[in-house]
Amino acid sequence: MIRATDIVVRRAGRNLVDGVSLVLGEGEFLGLLGPNGAGKSTLLRVLAGEFPPEGGKVEIDGADLKAWPRADLARRRAVLPQHAAVAFDIDGRAIVELGRLPHEGRSTRAQDAQAVADALDACDAAPLASRGYAALSGGEQQRIQLARALAQIGGTPKPLLLLDEPTSSLDLSHQHAVLSLAKRVAAQGGAVLAVLHDLFSASLHCRRVAVLERGRLVAQGTPEEALTPDLVRRVFGVDSRWIDLPGGQRALATYPMAA
Amino acid sequence: MTMRPAVVAGAWLLAACLAALSLGPSRIPPMDVAAALLQGLGLDFRVDERTLAIVASLRLPRMLMAALVGGMLALAGATLQGLFRNPLADPGVLGITGGATLGAVTAIFFGASAMGGAVLPLAGFAGALAAAIAVDRLARVDGRIPVASLLLSGIALEALSRALTGVLIYASDDRQLRDITLWLLGSYAGASWDRLLLIAPFALLSACALPFFARGLDALMLGEREAGHLGIPVETLKRLAVGVAALGVGAVVSVAGPVGFVGLVVPHLVRLTHGPGHRRLIPLAAAYGAALSVAADTLARILVAPAELPVGLVTAAIGAPFFAFLIRREKRRLAA
Numbered sequence: 001m002i003r004a005t006d007i008v009v010r011r012a013g014r015n016l017v018d019g020v021s022l023v024l025g026e027g028e029f030l031g032l033l034g035p036n037g038a039g040k041s042t043l044l045r046v047l048a049g050e051f052p053p054e055g056g057k058v059e060i061d062g063a064d065l066k067a068w069p070r071a072d073l074a075r076r077r078a079v080l081p082q083h084a085a086v087a088f089d090i091d092g093r094a095i096v097e098l099g100r101l102p103h104e105g106r107s108t109r110a111q112d113a114q115a116v117a118d119a120l121d122a123c124d125a126a127p128l129a130s131r132g133y134a135a136l137s138g139g140e141q142q143r144i145q146l147a148r149a150l151a152q153i154g155g156t157p158k159p160l161l162l163l164d165e166p167t168s169s170l171d172l173s174h175q176h177a178v179l180s181l182a183k184r185v186a187a188q189g190g191a192v193l194a195v196l197h198d199l200f201s202a203s204l205h206c207r208r209v210a211v212l213e214r215g216r217l218v219a220q221g222t223p224e225e226a227l228t229p230d231l232v233r234r235v236f237g238v239d240s241r242w243i244d245l246p247g248g249q250r251a252l253a254t255y256p257m258a259a
Numbered sequence: 260m261t262m263r264p265a266v267v268a269g270a271w272l273l274a275a276c277l278a279a280l281s282l283g284p285s286r287i288p289p290m291d292v293a294a295a296l297l298q299g300l301g302l303d304f305r306v307d308e309r310t311l312a313i314v315a316s317l318r319l320p321r322m323l324m325a326a327l328v329g330g331m332l333a334l335a336g337a338t339l340q341g342l343f344r345n346p347l348a349d350p351g352v353l354g355i356t357g358g359a360t361l362g363a364v365t366a367i368f369f370g371a372s373a374m375g376g377a378v379l380p381l382a383g384f385a386g387a388l389a390a391a392i393a394v395d396r397l398a399r400v401d402g403r404i405p406v407a408s409l410l411l412s413g414i415a416l417e418a419l420s421r422a423l424t425g426v427l428i429y430a431s432d433d434r435q436l437r438d439i440t441l442w443l444l445g446s447y448a449g450a451s452w453d454r455l456l457l458i459a460p461f462a463l464l465s466a467c468a469l470p471f472f473a474r475g476l477d478a479l480m481l482g483e484r485e486a487g488h489l490g491i492p493v494e495t496l497k498r499l500a501v502g503v504a505a506l507g508v509g510a511v512v513s514v515a516g517p518v519g520f521v522g523l524v525v526p527h528l529v530r531l532t533h534g535p536g537h538r539r540l541i542p543l544a545a546a547y548g549a550a551l552s553v554a555a556d557t558l559a560r561i562l563v564a565p566a567e568l569p570v571g572l573v574t575a576a577i578g579a580p581f582f583a584f585l586i587r588r589e590k591r592r593l594a595a
Binding site for chain 2 (some may be wrong): 048081087088
C-alpha cells in the first residue's frame with residue numbers, strides 16, 4: 001500500500017533520516033520504534049507528505065506521493081500528530097466532525113454523522129464530545145484527536161492511518177484499547193503505522209516492527225525477530241526478556257541494564 | 260447555517276440602518292425615511308425636498324459607507340484571526356492599516372483634501388497594498404510564510420509606517436495637522452456617493468471572496484499540519500486570504516481612517532454566541548460589523564449634535580473595555 005524507498009531528510013547538515021526503506025502492506029500494523037531523536041516522527045511526516053524528502057521517494061498504491069491530488073490523499077489516509085493544540089473554544093464533537101472535511105460533497109449527512117459516531121465510540125470518546133477541548137485532559141484530547149483521524153477515513157476502503165505516539169498520554173486500559181483498535185483497522189484491509197515508545201505494548205500488538213537508530217533502519221520484522229536482547233540493549237540501552245502472557249501471547253519486558 | 264442567526268443579524272443591521280437614516284440633528288420618522296427612499300427610486304410619495312436631500316444625499320451614502328467599512332473590517336478580522344489561529348489578530352497587526360494610514364497622511368500632507376476627492380482613497384489604498392506586498396516579502400522563508408514570521412513582519416511594518424506618519428505630522432503646518440488628526444481619528448463624515456462608488460468594488464470583491472476561505476479556516480483551527488493532512492493547501496490559503504483581506508481593508512481604511520476595534524471585537528462576539536465555525540462566523544461577523552459601525556456612527560452624530568464625534572472614538576469607547584475583558588477572560592482560561 002505505501003512504499004518508502006531510500007528516504008533521506010537533511011537538516012542543518014545532519015541526516016535526520018538516512019536512507020530508510022519501508023513497505024507497509026494491506027492488513028499490516030507496523031510499529032516504528034527507536035530512542036528519542038532517532039528520526040521516527042520525521043519519517044512519519046515524510047510518509048504523510050508534509051514535506052518532500054531530500055532523497056528517495058514515497059509511493060502509495062504505486063503512485064508517487066507528489067502526484068496524489070491533495071483531496072484524494074486526505075480521503076485515503078489520516079494522520080494523528082503528536083501534540084495538537086486547537087485554536088478557539090471548540091467542543092470535542094466539532095473537532096471530530098472536521099475529520100469529515102475531505103468528504104464534503106461526496107458523502108451524505110447521514111454517512112458523515114455515522115462516521116463521527118463510530119469514531120467517537122471506537123475511541124471511547126463519546127462522553128467527551130460535548131465538552132470543550134481545552135478543558136479535557138491530555139489523554140482525553142488524544143482520544144478526541146484519534147477519533148478525528150478515524151472519522152477522516154471512516155467508510156474509506158483500504159485506509160492508511162499514520163499515528164505519532166498515539167498512546168503517549170493514555171492510561172493503561174486506553175493504551176491497549178487504542179492499539180487493539182489499530183489492529184482492527186489493519187485487519188479490515190487498512191494499513192497502520194504507529195510511532196511507539198513502549199516496547200511491551202509494541203511487541204504485544206504490532207504484527208511487524210521497524211527500529212530506527214540515528215536515522216537508520218537497524219532492524220525490521222516480527223517483534224520476536226527484530227527485538228532481540230542484543231539489539232534492544234544496543235539501541236535502547238535497556239535489558240529485556242520475552243515473557244509469556246496468559247492466552248499464549250508473548251511480550252517484551254524491559255528493565256535497567258545490569259551495571 | 261440555519262436561517263435563524265442570519266435573520267437575527269439581519270434584523271439588527273436593518274434596525275441600525277433605519278435609526279441611522281432617521282436620527283440626527285433633524286429627526287425624520289421611519290415612515291418618511293421609507294417614503295423618501297422609494298421616492299429616490301422614482302416613485303412619487305410627495306416627500307419634501309429637504310427631507311429627500313437629507314436622506315438620499317447625506318444620510319444614505321454615509322450609512323452605506325459605515326456599513327461597508329464596519330462589515331469589511333469585521334470580515335477581515337474574522338478571517339485573519341482564523342488564519343493566525345490567534346484571537347487577538349486584526350487588520351492592524353498585518354501592517355495593512357499602517358500602510359493605508361501612511362498613504363493617506365502623505366496625500367493630505369501634499370495637499371489632498373481630507374473631505375473629498377479621489378486622491379486620498381487612492382493613496383491610502385496604494386499604501387495598504389504596498390504594506391501587504393512588503394509583509395509578504397519580509398515574512399517569506401524558503402517559499403513558505405510561517406505565521407510567527409508574518410505577525411512579526413506585520414508589527415515591524417506597522418511600527419515603520421507609524422514612525423513615518425509621525426515624521427509627516429511633525430513637519431505639518433496647523434491646517435494640515437488638523438486634517439491629518441481628523442482623518443486619524445476615523446470618521447465617515449467625508450462619505451459621498453462618489454467615494455462610495457470608488458471603494459465599493461474593491462470592498463465588495465473582497466467581501467464576496469473571503470467566505471470561500473471558511474472551510475480552510477475551519478481546518479486551520481486544528482493546526483497548520485493538521486489542515487494540510489485534511490487536504491487544505493495551507494500556503495496558498497494564507498497568501499490568498501491575506502491579499503484579499505488587504506484589498507478590502509485598504510479600500511475602506513483609505514476613506515474612513517483607521518476605525519478601531521470593529522475588526523477585533525465583532526468576530527469575538529459572534530464566536531461567543533455562535534461558536535467558532537467560520538462558515539457561520541464570517542457572514543455573521545460581516546452583518547454585525549456593519550450594524551455596530553452604523554450604530555456607532557449614529558451615536559457619533561447625535562451625542563454632541565450639532566457637532567459630531569469622530570466615529571473612531573465611539574468604537575474605541577466600546578471596544579477598549581471589551582478588549583480588556585477579553586484579556587482577563589483569556590488569562591483566567593489559561594490559568595485554569
